[in-house]
Amino acid sequence: MTKTLGLIGAGNIGSALARLAVAAGLNVVLSNSRSPETLADLVTELGEQARAATPAEAAQAGDLVVATIPLSSYDKLPAAALAGKTVIDTMNYYPDLVGHIAELDAGGLTSSTLVQRHLADSRVVKAFNNIDYVRLFTAARPTDAGDRSALPIAGDDTAAKAHVAELLDALGYDAVDTGTLADSWRSEPGTPVYVQPYLPAQPEDLSDEEKWHWFLETPVVPVPAAKVRELTATTVRRTAGDTRGTLSQD
Numbered sequence: 001m002t003k004t005l006g007l008i009g010a011g012n013i014g015s016a017l018a019r020l021a022v023a024a025g026l027n028v029v030l031s032n033s034r035s036p037e038t039l040a041d042l043v044t045e046l047g048e049q050a051r052a053a054t055p056a057e058a059a060q061a062g063d064l065v066v067a068t069i070p071l072s073s074y075d076k077l078p079a080a081a082l083a084g085k086t087v088i089d090t091m092n093y094y095p096d097l098v099g100h101i102a103e104l105d106a107g108g109l110t111s112s113t114l115v116q117r118h119l120a121d122s123r124v125v126k127a128f129n130n131i132d133y134v135r136l137f138t139a140a141r142p143t144d145a146g147d148r149s150a151l152p153i154a155g156d157d158t159a160a161k162a163h164v165a166e167l168l169d170a171l172g173y174d175a176v177d178t179g180t181l182a183d184s185w186r187s188e189p190g191t192p193v194y195v196q197p198y199l200p201a202q203p204e205d206l207s208d209e210e211k212w213h214w215f216l217e218t219p220v221v222p223v224p225a226a227k228v229r230e231l232t233a234t235t236v237r238r239t240a241g242d243t244r245g246t247l248s249q250d
């Protein structure tokens with residue numbers, strides 16, 4: 001059972017996960033690219049279950065560790081400190097935002113496989129990558145709630161996936177196992193399960209400012225496990241980095 005969640009990255013996704021984890025009774029150790037001091041406001045907001053540390057310290061402290069930084073910095077993740085750990089990879093490949101990664105542009109490799117290559121002594125599980133950071137927080141529901149959503153997870157280690165599924169349950173989600181890291185393209189940007197199903201249709205003719213307010217305020221559309229299974233099973237592979245049709249916030 002996870003008691004402490006280590007977070008490498010404390011931005012939109014990292015802070016949403018930290019809030020859910022604290023609400024679920026877990027301790028969180030947060031880190032970013034600057035220094036623990038820069039996370040003081042977030043730590044204060046989260047309360048006594050939270051502290052800030054360096055990425056290597058967050059890696060060592062976590063029973064589970066989340067890597068939630070721009071994918072362009074994946075090779076900065078502290079591989080030695082993460083050795084032996086299960087690492088949740090939330091990262092998506094948006095070359096226009098974070099720059100091109102030649103191995104992914106060459107085709108055939110999922111972004112999570114690349115992360116696993118860097119973290120050769122860790123067990124990488126892809127999760128939390130297919131829902132936007134607002135809905136990640138607002139869609140969470142207790143086990144057995146009628147409007148609970150599911151999220152896909154993928155990884156090469158069965159026990160690690162079970163551990164991550166347990167975390168998802170504690171944070172408010174069902175998990176749907178979509179296969180190995182090589183299969184994890186099924187939830188990458190541009191696929192049917194990516195972000196859009198958790199949102200209602202956006203009204204037409206909104207200004208940019210109205211679109212932003214709509215994104216922040218629109219309620220979640222619950223996506224049950226059966227729907228996640230259907231969407232991930234029927235998808236067709238895209239070229240890595242082809243993010244057409246996805247929301248720019250991701």
Ligand SMILES: NC(=O)c1ccc[n+]([C@@H]2O[C@H](COP(=O)([O-])OP(=O)(O)OC[C@H]3O[C@@H](n4cnc5c(N)ncnc54)[C@H](OP(=O)(O)O)[C@@H]3O)[C@@H](O)[C@H]2O)c1
Pocket residue numbers: 008009010011012013014031032033034035055068069070071073076077090091092093128129130131132133134249250
């Ligand atoms: N935004 C979404 O809705 C969404 C949804 C699903 C998945 N994702 C994916 O999840 C990841 C995080 O997204 P985000 O929106 O949370 O990003 P974000 O708000 O830009 O936050 C990124 C965080 O990573 C930290 N960071 C950057 N480089 C680091 C390093 N080398 N070591 C430690 N920490 C580092 C940053 O710290 P500093 O501020 O100190 O630089 C910051 O705390 C991305 O890969 C994104 O593609 C995002």
